[in-house]
Amino acid sequence: MAPQTRLAKDTFATTTHIVLPNDTNVLGNLMGGQLLNWMDIASAISANRHCRRVVVTAAVNNVSFDQPIRLGDTVTIEAKVSRAFSSSMEVFMEVFVEDNATGERSKSNEAMYTFVAVDQLGAPIGVPELVPETEEEQRRFEGALRRRQLRLILAGKMKPQEATELRALFD
Secondary structure, three states, rough: OOOOEEEEHHOOOOEEEEEEHEEOOOOOOEEEHHHHHHHHHHHHHHHHHHHHOOEEEEEEEEEEEEOOOOOOEEEEEEEEEEOOOOOEEEEEEEEEEEEEOOOEEEEEEEEEEEEEOOOOOOOOOOOOOOEEEOOHHHHHHHHHHHHHHHHHHHOOOHHHHHOOHHHHHOO
């Protein structure tokens, strides 16, 4: 029987890439779509580690492109589930860039993706509860419900008056 809970740290996934010429635009910067692809894979691995089921991308919730990533840079993506709902999981990612000449590592981007666990027929299936341990994990866990409600309102799947967590922000 699958566990009823999982620790956030057990969902950690990391991947590292070097930016090659085929990954760049005419300015020599990593194409945003390539970074989104790499983040999708890293976050899918994290979501799978949480539920040990097939997972599908439901939403790319928030992606910020804070600085360009250059040809030849090393890109490391770190992903961890921030909260699990009935069949969905929010995965938070940080993207770090390492300058190969200096070894200096800096945070370049962050993103949140949502995944849904599915059965062999593609229907949503329940996932274990996520247990945050650190202060950072707890902060992300608490914010995930507000982000989920906002995403559902924007997608037309929830009425604004039903968003209990968001209403509290404006009362």
